[in-house]
């Protein structure tokens with residue numbers, strides 16, 4: 001059942017949405033105090049940077065400590081971001097029959113990654129998250145499956161297309177700056193993308209939830225790909241990031257900064273950087289009164305591509321922390337661990353990490 005329909009009916013979340021006690025959203029430490037605030041990086045200054053100046057070192061520090069940062073001065077018009085969020089909200093507010101035209105179920109039964117509906121469910125023991133989604137493969141452009149792209153609101157497709165073009169530009173700038181910050185050749189990360197590398201737009205819709213103390217909007221996970229660019233609801237927060245990993249980690253609210261986008265690295269960058277850059281564990285809290293909408297752009301490598309730490313970042317002092325893995329094997333492990341309840345496992349040498357609801 002769609003969470004939106006459920007939310008309109010029930011006073012209490014059904015047991016399938018209630019987290020086991022040890023994972024209750026409130027039983028984990030949350031801190032409003034930030035050791036160092038999540039940085040806001042100015043993209044135009046980053047572009048001009050040569051890696052040694054302020055913005056480049058700010059980026060490096062952000063990715064070593066948080067694994068994420070906010071970015072402004074990115075040249076996406078505020079009106080485009082607002083219109084896309086509004087069009088997404090409008091889509092989720094359409095009658096069910098209209099939304100079902102984009103359904104992610106084939107013949108009403110078999111789940112496929114693209115389309116509108118629930119997140120995939122791997123087992124009957126899986127605790128479910130309080131959200132619905134519209135998931136679209138947006139690149140390569142000639143492989144777009146327009147049957148899943150909403151026809152209403154009328155502006156939706158054009159806005160999304162415009163937004164994708166802008167995000168691609170931002171993604172490439174950031175990946176180049178990241179390579180510079182790691183001391184690698186500027187195109188090192190960009191060159192890992194083949195023209196078959198897929199990217200996805202994921203529209204998340206979180207209806208109000210009667211028990212934010214028991215239910216997650218999205219349970220803790222890390223994103224498996226290379227980079228995620230997130231456009232957040234301007235009015236309703238909920239995203240939190242875990243600092244310093246492991247059981248002793250502390251959760252911090254990601255602030256809403258008007259006009260800024262959130263960028264986080266995924267597991268693939270953690271591997272390529274030999275662990276210098278962290279793929280952050282994050283989660284989404286629900287809200288009792290207000291719905292929330294977000295749009296995530298996920299950039300992934302070609303599923304057949306093998307990745308491993310850059311040779312330049314491995315030496316006697318910094319031994320290789322991850323083995324060689326096929327990109328698509330992340331996707332498989334991602335979904336298995338996420339379904340088990342905690343979409344992240346402590347890193348071990350030569351193992352891969354996994355997480356992320358983006359499958």
Ligand SMILES: O=C(O)CCC(=O)C(=O)O
Pocket residue numbers: 202204218223230232238239282283284293294296356357358
């Ligand atoms: O809605 C958000 O703020 C984040 C969602 C998220 O983490 C994801 O879609 O992977």
Ligand SMILES: [Fe+2]
Pocket residue numbers: 221222223282356357
């Ligand atoms: Fe995520």
